[in-house]
Amino acid sequence: MATSDDVDAANATHYRRPAEAQLPRTIRTLRRQLLAGFRSREAVLQWLQDLAVRTLGEVPTKQFATFASEFRPDSDHSEGVILAAFLDSEARTRDLDDDVAERVRQQWAAEVIAPVQADSFRSLRKDAGEYVGESERDGDGDSGHDPESQSIAMRPALEELHTFQEVALHRPLNGGLDERAEILDWGDDLIVATRGEPLGDGTPPGEFIRDLHNDPCGDLLLCDTRPHWERCRQWYLCQIVLPAFNRAVRDLTRRTAEEPKSTDSNGTGDTPGWG
Amino acid sequence: MSTITRQQATTQAEIRAQLETITEPHETSCQALGDVTKSNHNDGDAIHDYFEQPPLHKYLAQADRQDAAVARYPRAFVDMMLYTDGRDKDLIGDLAGEVDYDFRDPNPSHEALERYPPYRAKLIEWICDDPRRAREIRSVGGTDMFMHGEPGGGKSTLALSTAWWRMENNNETYIWAESVDESGTNERTEWLSFAPFATIAIPEGLDTTVRIVPKEPTVNEFQVDVEDIARDVIRYESITDLLSQLMAGQFYVVFPDPLHRGCEAVSKFNFFNYRQVTPRGEEGPDRPTDADQWWFAFVAQRISSDEFVHPTFINLDEAGNLLDPDAAKDIHQHYQKIKWFRDKYADARKKGLSFGYQAHSLSEVHKFPRQKIRWRVTMPGNEPPINRTLPGERSCPMNTDLTSSLDPGYAYVWKSPHFAEIRWPDLKSKPKDKPRLDAEVSIDFRRWQEATGGA
Numbered sequence: 001m002a003t004s005d006d007v008d009a010a011n012a013t014h015y016r017r018p019a020e021a022q023l024p025r026t027i028r029t030l031r032r033q034l035l036a037g038f039r040s041r042e043a044v045l046q047w048l049q050d051l052a053v054r055t056l057g058e059v060p061t062k063q064f065a066t067f068a069s070e071f072r073p074d075s076d077h078s079e080g081v082i083l084a085a086f087l088d089s090e091a092r093t094r095d096l097d098d099d100v101a102e103r104v105r106q107q108w109a110a111e112v113i114a115p116v117q118a119d120s121f122r123s124l125r126k127d128a129g130e131y132v133g134e135s136e137r138d139g140d141g142d143s144g145h146d147p148e149s150q151s152i153a154m155r156p157a158l159e160e161l162h163t164f165q166e167v168a169l170h171r172p173l174n175g176g177l178d179e180r181a182e183i184l185d186w187g188d189d190l191i192v193a194t195r196g197e198p199l200g201d202g203t204p205p206g207e208f209i210r211d212l213h214n215d216p217c218g219d220l221l222l223c224d225t226r227p228h229w230e231r232c233r234q235w236y237l238c239q240i241v242l243p244a245f246n247r248a249v250r251d252l253t254r255r256t257a258e259e260p261k262s263t264d265s266n267g268t269g270d271t272p273g274w275g
Numbered sequence: 276m277s278t279i280t281r282q283q284a285t286t287q288a289e290i291r292a293q294l295e296t297i298t299e300p301h302e303t304s305c306q307a308l309g310d311v312t313k314s315n316h317n318d319g320d321a322i323h324d325y326f327e328q329p330p331l332h333k334y335l336a337q338a339d340r341q342d343a344a345v346a347r348y349p350r351a352f353v354d355m356m357l358y359t360d361g362r363d364k365d366l367i368g369d370l371a372g373e374v375d376y377d378f379r380d381p382n383p384s385h386e387a388l389e390r391y392p393p394y395r396a397k398l399i400e401w402i403c404d405d406p407r408r409a410r411e412i413r414s415v416g417g418t419d420m421f422m423h424g425e426p427g428g429g430k431s432t433l434a435l436s437t438a439w440w441r442m443e444n445n446n447e448t449y450i451w452a453e454s455v456d457e458s459g460t461n462e463r464t465e466w467l468s469f470a471p472f473a474t475i476a477i478p479e480g481l482d483t484t485v486r487i488v489p490k491e492p493t494v495n496e497f498q499v500d501v502e503d504i505a506r507d508v509i510r511y512e513s514i515t516d517l518l519s520q521l522m523a524g525q526f527y528v529v530f531p532d533p534l535h536r537g538c539e540a541v542s543k544f545n546f547f548n549y550r551q552v553t554p555r556g557e558e559g560p561d562r563p564t565d566a567d568q569w570w571f572a573f574v575a576q577r578i579s580s581d582e583f584v585h586p587t588f589i590n591l592d593e594a595g596n597l598l599d600p601d602a603a604k605d606i607h608q609h610y611q612k613i614k615w616f617r618d619k620y621a622d623a624r625k626k627g628l629s630f631g632y633q634a635h636s637l638s639e640v641h642k643f644p645r646q647k648i649r650w651r652v653t654m655p656g657n658e659p660p661i662n663r664t665l666p667g668e669r670s671c672p673m674n675t676d677l678t679s680s681l682d683p684g685y686a687y688v689w690k691s692p693h694f695a696e697i698r699w700p701d702l703k704s705k706p707k708d709k710p711r712l713d714a715e716v717s718i719d720f721r722r723w724q725e726a727t728g729g730a
Contacts, residue, residue: 060342196377198340204379247340254405269342271685274700275328 020121026054027117031109037088037101041071041079041234042173044086048242049169051113053162057249058116062269064246065200068239073231082108161193161252165245168193172222172233180219183212190241197247200240208240284713285491293710294487294499298470300506301325306472306525307506317392317524318472319442325471326705331356331440332397336378339401344695349402349411351695352688355418355650356437357398358445358586358629364415367402371409376400395444414649417586417629421594421645422686423637424654429683429699430633431465433652434590436699437631438469438526441588446524447629448587453530454567454596459723464716465592466528467504468702474507474525476517478532482721489714504716513537514573518582530718531569533726538572541579544608544615546572549728563728564607567597571612578619578626586627594632595639602641617643642666652688652697655681659689 030051038044048067051059070080077093078084084094085104092101168189171177177186187209194205203211212218220229221236284290301307305315323330329337335353338346345352359367366387375384378401381393385403388396402408420437422430434451441447451466451473466473477483485504488496502508505528511517514537521527532538535546546564553559570591577587591597598616602609623630632648634640637660640648646667653659659673672691681687688697704711720726 061340202337268344268347269338271343271345271696271698272334272337272341273684273698274334 023121024117027113027120030054031113034086034109034113035102035105037105038086038091039088040091041083041087041231044083045173045234045237045242046166046169048238049165049245050162052242052246053158053165053249055113055116055120056158056253057246057251058119059112059246060269061243061246061250063112064242065239068200068235068242071231071235071238155253157252158249161195161248164189164193165248169237169241172237176223176225176230176233179223180213183218183222184209186222187213193248194241194244195248195251197244197251200243205244283491284489284710285494287489287494287497290487290489290494290712290714291497291499293712294503294714297467297709297712298504298506301471302506304472306522309507309522311523317442317446318526319439319444319446319524320392320394322439322443322472323394326439326468326700326702327707328439328700328705330394330397331444332394332401333378335398335401336376345697348693348695349408350413351650351690351693352697353398353402353408354412354414355420355688355690356440356444357402357412358418358441358447358627359412359415360627361415363399364412367399367409367412370399370403371406372403374400374403376404392446395446398444417624417627418650419630419632419648420650420652420688421632421634421637421640421648422652422654423634423639423657424652424686425635425656428654428656429686430654431592432701432703433654433686433697433699434592434631434633435466435468435702438588438590439702441629442524442526445586448521448523448583448585449526450587450589451526451528452570452589452591453528454593455530455533455718455720455723457724457727459720459727461530461718461720462715463592464504464718466526467712467716468705469526470505472526473505474509474522474527475501475505476509476511476520476527476529477501477720478530478534478536479510479512481533481723481726484719484721486717486719487714488717491713501718514541514569514576515580515582517573518576518580521583521585521587523585529573530720531566531573533563533566533569533720533723535564535566535569535572538569541576542572544571544612545606547607549726552728560606563726565596565609566727568607568609568612570597571616574616574619574623574628577628578622584627586629588629588631590631590633592633595634598632598641598644600638600641613641613643617647620644620647637665645669650688650690652686653678654686655679655683659687 030047033047038047048064052064067082070083073079079092079094081094081096082104084092084096085101089098089101168186171186171189177183187205190205190209196205198204199208212222215221221233284293301318301321303315304318304321305311305313306318308315335346370385370387373385374388377384381397383389383396383400385400388400391399402412422433424430438449438451442449453461453463455461483501485499485501486496487499509520511520511532516537517529534548538546546568547560549563551560552563553561555561574589577583598613599609602613604610632640636657637645637651645665655678658676658679660671661674661676664670670691672689672694673687677696678687684701685696685698687694
């Protein structure tokens with residue numbers, strides 16, 4: 001998806017604090033991609049993963065689980081309205097005017113992306129530019145400092161995590177896994193991509209893989225290529241896996257940045273219940 | 276078992292069986308063995324398992340994942356719940372950002388935490404995992420918690436959860452202060468779900484029996500020994516004697532002594548027993564001092580003597596009786612005792628003494644202690660004192676009434692500038708496989724009326 005925005009991102013390396021300069025551009029890119037619409041449901045999921053990592057995990061985790069309900073077919077076997085609006089007219093199965101779809105996308109950008117911009121910016125403000133200078137220490141130009149190869153807030157670790165997550169998502173999304181045995185193998189990808197954070201239903205990834213492997217429907221869910229199983233898989237990934245990806249990003253950014261969250265925002269989550 | 280849980284017991288034998296099941300003692304902890312120097316676990320480490328709950332640190336980790344206020348604002352709740360001394364606080368400062376908390380790993384990630392019992396270590400690790408959180412742990416020594424809410428709003432269940440959290444994370448000695456009415460009866464026994472861990476402390480020589488009154492009207496009431504409703508019973512002759520018998524990390528249900536034995540020796544105030552009562556018109560008291568006021572002497576001795584120095588929490592149910600806003604400056608010196616209590620609050624904190632208070636409304640407690648109480652909990656159905664100046668230049672950080680129409684099981688804990696919604700489990704219906712007792716439990720002190728100057 002090389003666009004002129006990627007060129008923008010690369011240009012950010014000319015700034016004193018490249019990470020800060022880059023972030024608004026990255027978010028603008030995300031928004032433009034959304035406003036343009038997606039050619040497939042898979043592309044929507046990949047974009048959501050992109051959103052998690054490029055906003056440095058500032059999108060509320062429950063947003064992903066909420067979006068998952070869009071993947072559930074209604075009684076006419078159509079996707080939810082918001083998902084339909086995200087898709088191109090050729091890709092959607094629901095009857096929706098293009099201009100309505102456009103307004104829905106725009107509204108979603110306003111509701112979800114806009115509020116997290118400031119938080120993302122704050123979360124890197126403290127140590128933006130942290131790794132610049134590494135190359136001077138080890139005196140080797142090609143390890144460490146190489147802003148031009150970084151596209152996520154100038155954070156090599158985030159870039160790495162992004163790759164892991166792309167891989168973990170790509171395998172089940174593109175035709176599914178080959179057989180049940182491959183679930184265990186996919187589990188390895190999942191561990192690095194989630195950094196061991198619990199999945200959407202609260203299970204740690206290790207147990208999750210074990211349960212999925214032992215589940216009589218586990219292979220249908222992850223390997224079957226019939227369209228209804230593919231759709232089920234998309235819902236499942238959005239509901240269970242994307243929240244963990246988002247947590248992994250948070251985990252990573254918090255550990256590297258340790259910048260306090262802005263405490264002036266009033267939005268707190270639900271107080272969990274007890275057993 | 277299942278038939279007992281589903282249907283109301285209709286025979287005495289069934290009720291006896293229920294009672295035996297719910298009071299079945301936890302016997303493997305060092306408190307149960309009566310020797311806290313043994314290497315066995317503490318009661319506090321076993322309570323969450325008994326009640327089928329996660330330990331507090333795991334709950335907070337989940338709250339953090341959901342970005343709940345209770346995890347985001349540690350000053351509102353965690354700071355109050357975790358007892359810290361100066362050394363603990365220094366360690367928290369040193370470890371801030373240096374640990375790697377993982378709720379799945381039962382062992383702490385830093386060796387400096389290994390000197391703590393396991394759940395305390397994990398809670399401190401959770402705090403240190405985020406430097407911002409670590410900075411918010413500010414209190415040193417005793418804390419407090421004043422719950423105000425209507426009867427039936429869950430105050431005593433929250434108080435029981437508090438007992439669990441504090442014993443689990445502080446190995447605190449928890450004292451559930453009980454009271455007895457004029458006829459010598461205590462019908463509350465709200466603590467009964469803690470029976471497997473509880474020690475009842477009763478004043479010597481008051482001839483105690485326990486009456487079990489079945490809910491089923493065709494079954495006659497019957498008596499059991501006080502030993503049958505708790506793990507242990509201790510009897511004390513004086514306040515000093517009681518303090519010498521207390522154990523670290525034990526849950527006590529303490530009944531005050533209506534005879535006030537040893538009170539005047541440890542307190543500068545007047546305490547009269549029934550023998551000192553003089554006829555009306557003559558100089559001297561015309562009734563004995565309320566048994567409740569014994570607690571002032573107990574607190575005085577706990578602060579000033581070194582008999583028992585382990586962190587201690589005293590839960591004052593119906594705090595409005597002891598800390599009565601209408602306390603009189605009479606011969607019993609109730610007013611002076613309350614004033615003294617306020618003046619000694621800082622000493623109590625330094626000596627590791629924490630207090631829980633429960634009352635129907637904030638104004639049911641005298642303004643003197645309210646000047647010093649730091650944490651308040653507004654229960655569902657009650658209104659927080661928004662925009663009002665509270666005693667001691669305190670104020671309520673909430674600017675909207677979040678509690679009046681709150682569901683049961685939720686409450687707001689607050690201490691300016693922060694507040695957080697909290698929840699707690701219904702410990703009274705746990706563990707699931709244990710029956711609920713289809714009877715009321717009353718404890719009778721047969722010589723109480725005599726001791727309180729009654730007929």
